[in-house]
Amino acid sequence: MERGLTAVEVAQRVAEGRTNDVPLRASRTVGEIVRANVFTRINAIFGVLFLIIVSTGYLLDGMFGLLILANSLVGMVQELRAKKTLDELSIVGQARPRVRRDGRAQELAPNEIVADDVIEMGPGDQIVVDGQVVAGEALEVDESLLTGESDPVVKQPGAVVLSGSFVVAGTGSYRATRVGREAYAAKLAEEASKFTLVNSELRNGINRILKFITYLLVPAGALSVYNQLSGDQALPEALRGMVAALVPMVPEGLILMTSIAFAVGVVRLGRRMCLVNELPAIEGLARVDVVCADKTGTLTENALRLAEVRVLGNGDGIAPGRALAALAASDPRPNASLAAIADAHPDSPGWTVEAVAPFSSARKWSGASFAGQGHWVLGAPDVLLPAEGPGSAERAEAETIGARGLRVLLLGWAELPVDGPGGPGRVEPVALVVLEQKVRPDAKDTLDYFAEQDVTVKVISGDNARSVGAVAAALDLPGAHAPVDARSLPEDAAELAGAVQGASVFGRVTPVQKRAMVGALHAGGHTVAMTGDGVNDVLALKDADIGVAMGSGSPATRSVAQIVLLDNRFATLPHVVAEGRRVIGNIERVSTLFLTKTVYSVLLAFLVGIPGLIGLDALPYPFLPRHVTITGWFTIGLPAFVLALAPNAERARPGFVGRVMRIAVPAGAVIAASCFVSYLLANPGKGAPPAEMVQASTAALVTLISMALWVLAAVARPYAWWKVALVAVMVVASALMFLTPLTRGLFLLDPTPAHTVTALTCAAVGVVVIQLAWWAERRFGRTASPAATPAAS
Template identity: 60%
Template structure:
C-alpha cells in the first residue's frame, strides 16, 4: 500500500462493508433505561403497593403519600435525561481527533470514522485509538502503562504492533489500522470512560449500608404492627389497615437514594455549563474531599504560548541564530518552546534536511538535531541547562539567574558526538541561552487565593527549573514559593520523601515517575489529592491521583485518563468544580439526617404501638403532611444550598449519631402525647391523634432547624413556611376535615405543645452533645507542618 493512504472510494467501500471504527458508544443510559431504573425500584414497589391498598379502602387523601413516587420519579427522569444530553455533547467536544492520510492528504477525523487499513500519523502526546502495525517510525517511544502497568516508555520500530489505549511519549510514526470497531481495545476503553454510571463511592456505600439496616428493622416491626392492629378489640378492619399502612410508609426513606443520584446528576449538569467534562460521576464526591491540589506550571498556571525574549550567545557561537532557524524547520511537530523559536527565527524555503534526530522527551529533558552541511553543520542539542551543563559552567550560572526572574531558559549547545548515538551526545559546549517568557494566566491568582481560603494546599509540580518555577509561584504569591525544591534532591527514604513532599510547595525538575510517587506520598499521609496537568508527562500522576483534572487543549492521553477535563482550559474553573463537589456531598449528608430521623421514629412507633396493642395514633395522611413539611420540601431547598465545607470520612457514623437520638425523641414525644391525652375523657379519638401529630411536628421542625444550621435568611424562610403551612392546615375548617386534624380541645393541644417543647430541648441538647463528641482532634494542616518544617530547618 502506498504511504499516501486510502482513496475516498476505498474508504467508502470499507464503510459499506462494516469494516469501520463506528462502534456505538454508550455515553449515557438510554431513555428507556433511565425510565425503568427510576420507576421499577424496590422502594417504589413498597410505597406503590401501600398506596394502591389505601386507594381501595379509602379515603383517597390517605393515599397522598403515593404522590411522592410520581414527583420524585419525574424529577429523577428529567434530571438524568438532561445530564445524559449534556454528557453526550461534551464527550463529542472532548474526544481525540487522529490525523489520517487519505488521497495523499492529511485530514483530521473522529475515531469512529477510521476504517480498516487507514494510515494514521503519530506524534508526541497522541493517543493510539485502534490496534495497528507500524509502517514508519522515527525515534518512536510509546507508553503502554495503561495496558501493562509498566511506566517505562517502549521503543517501537517498523513492523511492531502498537495497541489502542497506549500513547506516544516521543518521536513520530505512521501506523496502519489492522483492528477496528469492536475488535479494537480502544472501543472498550471509550465506552467504559464515557458511560454515565453511579459507581461505588463512600457516600453510596454509606447509603446502601443504612438501607440494609432499615430493611432488617422493617421486617419485625411490620409483622408486629400488622398483628397488633388486626387483633385490637372493637377496631374496624378498615381502620386497622389504615393504621398499618400509616406505620409502614414512613419507614421507607424513599427519597434518599433518588436524591443521592440526583445530586450527582445535577452536579454534572452544572459543571457541564462551565465547560467542564465529568467522565466519572464519583469524581463529584471526590472533589468534596480534596485537601491537596497538585498543579503543573506550564499550560495550567501559565499560558501554553511563549515568546522569545532574548538570545544570549555563548563562547562566540555566532551561528546560533542559523542553527535555531534550521532546528525550527526540521521539527515537524514543534512544542511550545520550538513554536516560540520558529516565530522569532522563521525557517525559509531552503531548510536543510536533518541527518540525525533525537526527539524531546520529559525524561531526557533535551532534544537533538544533526546537520551535515550549511551554516548549522554539526550536532546540536536544545534543552535544560542544568541537565546539559556542569554546575560551574558560566552559562548554567547565567541561566539560573535568569530563571530566578521567572523566565524559561533553554540551552543551545554543540554536542561532541551524534545526538542519536548509543552513548548519547557526549560533552556539550554552550552555544547560546534561549530566553523565553511565559505569560501567567490572569485567572491563576484568584484561583490560588480561593484554595488557600478553603484550607486546600497548593503544590506546583513542574519539570522546569526549580528556581524558575519558584519565581512563577512567587509572582502568584503562593505560600512557600520562596523555598522551591529541585526534585533531584528529594530523599530516597520513603518516609523522608513523604515529609519533604508534604512540607514543600514548589518543585522543579520533577520526572513523570516522581509526580506519581508524590501522589503516593501524599496518600500515605492521609491526604485526598487532585492532580492537574495537560501533558503526557502528567498522565501517570493523573491516573494515581484521587481526582485527575486535564486541560481540554492538553494531550489526548491526559484527557483520556483524567476524571475531569476543563474544556475551556481555564484554571479558574477548578474552584467552581471543587465548590460543586462540596455542595453535593455536604447537602446529601444534611438531607440524609432528615430522612433517617423519620425512619427511626417510624420504626420506634411501630414497635411501641405493636407491643402495647393500642390503635396506631396516625392516619397515613398525617405522616404525609408532617413528612412533606419537615423533610420533603425542605430537603429540596437544602440540596441546592451552597456548602463549602470539605467532606470528611465517616458519613454513616455522623448521620446516625444525629438521626438515632432525634428519631427516638420524636417518637417518644408523639407516643407520650398520645398516651397522655387518651386519659382525658373529654377528648375524642380524632383529638388524640391531632395532639400526637402536633407534638411530632413541633419536634420535627426543631430537627430541621438543627440540620439546616447555620441559619441564613432563606433557611429561616423555609422553616417559617413549613410552620405557616401546618397552621393553615390546622386552623382552616375545610383543611381540618381534609387532613383529619381537630385542635379544638384546649387540654390536648396544650399538652401536645408542652411535650413538643420538651422534645425540642432534648433534640438541642442531644445535638450539642453529639457535636462535641464527634469533634476529633484535628490533624495539623499542611501549612502549619510546612511552617514547623521551615522553622526546624
C-alpha cells in the same frame, strides 16, 4: 508517504460495517436511566405497600404512591438534562486524530475512522484504534495504560500499536487494523467517560443506612399487624395501620435528592466548560487537602515567546539563529518551546536531516543531526552541561537567568549523532535560548482561595527548580523560596514522603517521580488532586484521587482524568470545589431530615406495639397513611428539595454517616417519645367512639409536625431570608391543614383546644430535650466541629 484511503474505499468500508462504531458514552443511555430510576429498592417497597392499600379500598391513603412517580420522573428528568450536557461536552473534549485520505490529512472524530485508515501520530496523541506502524521517526509509545509498565516502547515500522496507549516522543503513522468493538479503546472509552455514582462516601453511607432500614421493616411490619389485629380491628384497618407505620421508615427522597444534587452539579459545572467524567469527582475534589499542579499551563500560559538568544560560543562558525530555525523545521509536531522558536525564526536554512531525537520529558532535550552541519541539541542546561568543568559557567549563567522565572534552554553542538546509543555525548554550549512565560492573571486568586481553605498547593514541574520557584514566589505561594531539584530527592519511599511533605515547589521532576510523589502524599494520609496537560502527567493523574486535565492537553491526559477543564483555566477548580461542598453539605442537611423521620417512625411503631405484646390493651397506630404523607410533604420533602440545591460553602469532612446519625437518633427518639406521650394523654381508651380516636390521632399529629418543623428550622441554619421564608411557608401550610374545613375532612383531622394544648406542650418539652441532647453531644461527643450539629449554627 502513504496517501491513505480514497473516498470510494472509505464508502465501501462503511457499507461493509468496518467502522469504528463505538458509541460515545459520556453518560448512561436513556433506557438505562429509565430502568435505574424506576426499578429501585425504594420504589419496590412503596409499590408493595401501595398495592396493600389499594386492596383495602382506602385509595386516599395511597397518596404516598405518588412518591414512586416523583422518584422516577424527577430523577429521570434531572439525569437526562445532565446527560445532554455531558454528551455535548464530551464531543467538544474528545480526541480528534489526523487521518490521511486522498493524500490529505484531516481531523476526524474517532467514530469516523474505518478499517485500513492511515492515522498520523505525534507526542501526546492517543492511539484510538489498534493498528500497525507504517512510518516512524524516533517513535516512542507509552503502553502503561495497558501493561502497567511506565517505560516507553520504541516502535519501528511494522510494529503493532494498541488503542489506549499514547505517543510520548517522535512522529509517525499507523494503519488501522482493528476498529469498533474489536479494539481495546472501546472498553477504555466506555469506562473512562461513564456517568456513574459509585465510589462516593455519600452514596456508600446512604446505601448502608438503607440496607439497615430494610432489615427493620420486617419485624416492625409484623409487630404492627399483630398489634392491630389483637386490638379487634378489621383486617383492612390493620393493614392501613401497618402501612402507616412502615411508609415513614423509608427515607424515600434521600436517594432522589442525592442524585439531583450531583446531576445539577454536573450541569452547573458544564456551563463553566468543565467536563466531569465521573460524578463522584465533584465530591472527591471538595475533600482534597493537597493539589499538585504543574507550572506550565496551570500557573502560566501555555504559549511562550522567544525573549533572547544569548550567544556563548561559535558552534563551529554557524549562527545560532540558523541552527534554531533548522531544529524547529525538523520537528513536524513541535512542542511549545520549539513553536516559539519557529515563530521567531520562520525561515529554515534547508539543512538535510539525517536523524532526529524528539523531545521527551525523561531526557529533557531534543535534537537533530544534519548532513554536513553537525549534531545539534536543544534542552535543559542543567541536564546537558556538567556542574563542574567545561560548560559549568554557562550552566550557572542559565540558572541565574532562570531564577527570574524565565525558561532557559541550551542550544549546543554535540559530538555524537543524536540517535546514537551514546548520544549526544559531550555538548559544546553555543547559545542560551531565553523564553518568556506569561503568568495567568487568575493564578494568584486561585492559590489564595486554596490557602484560605487550608488546601496545600504543590507545584511539580519538569522545568528548572529555580525558574519554577521564581514563578511560584511571584504568586506568594508559601515555601516557593526554597524550591527542590527533584534529582536530589531520595528513592526510599519513607524518606521521599518526608521530603515531599516539607516542600512546596519541585523542579526537574520526571514522570515516574510525579507518580512516586503522589504515592508519598497518599502514604501521609492526604487526599490528592493532580492537574496536568502533558503526556508526562498521565501516570500521576491515574494514581491521584482526582485527576484534572486541561482541555488543550494531550488526549491521553483527558482520557484518564475524572475532570477536564475544557477552557484550560486553573481558576475553574475553586468552582468545582465549591460545587462539591454544596453537594456534600446539602445532602448532609437533608439526610438529617430523612433519617430523623426514619428513627421516630421505627421507634413509634415499636412503642405502639409493646403494650399488646406485654398483655396490656393494644393501641391502634395513631396515624393513617395519609397523615404520614402530608407530614413528609411539609416537614421533609418540599423543604429538602429546596435545601438540596441551595448554596453551601461548608468544609467537607469525613464521617458522614456517624455525624448525621448523632443528630438524627436523639431527635428521632425524642420525637417518638413525645408523640407517644401526647397520644396516650389524648387516647380515650379501648372501646371509645371513632370520633374520639380521631381527636387523639390529631393530637399526636400536632406534636409530630410541630417537632418536625422545629428540626427543619434547626437544620436550615445558618439563616438567610429565603430559608426563613421556606420554614415560614411550611409552618403556615401545616397550620392551615388543621384549620381549613376542607383539609380537616379530607385528612380526617379533628383538633380540640384541650388536646391541642397538650400536644403543643409535649412538643415544647420535646424540643428542649432535643436541644439539650445536641448540646451534650457537641460538648462531650466526637463531633468534629461546631457546625456538625444544628445546635451550633
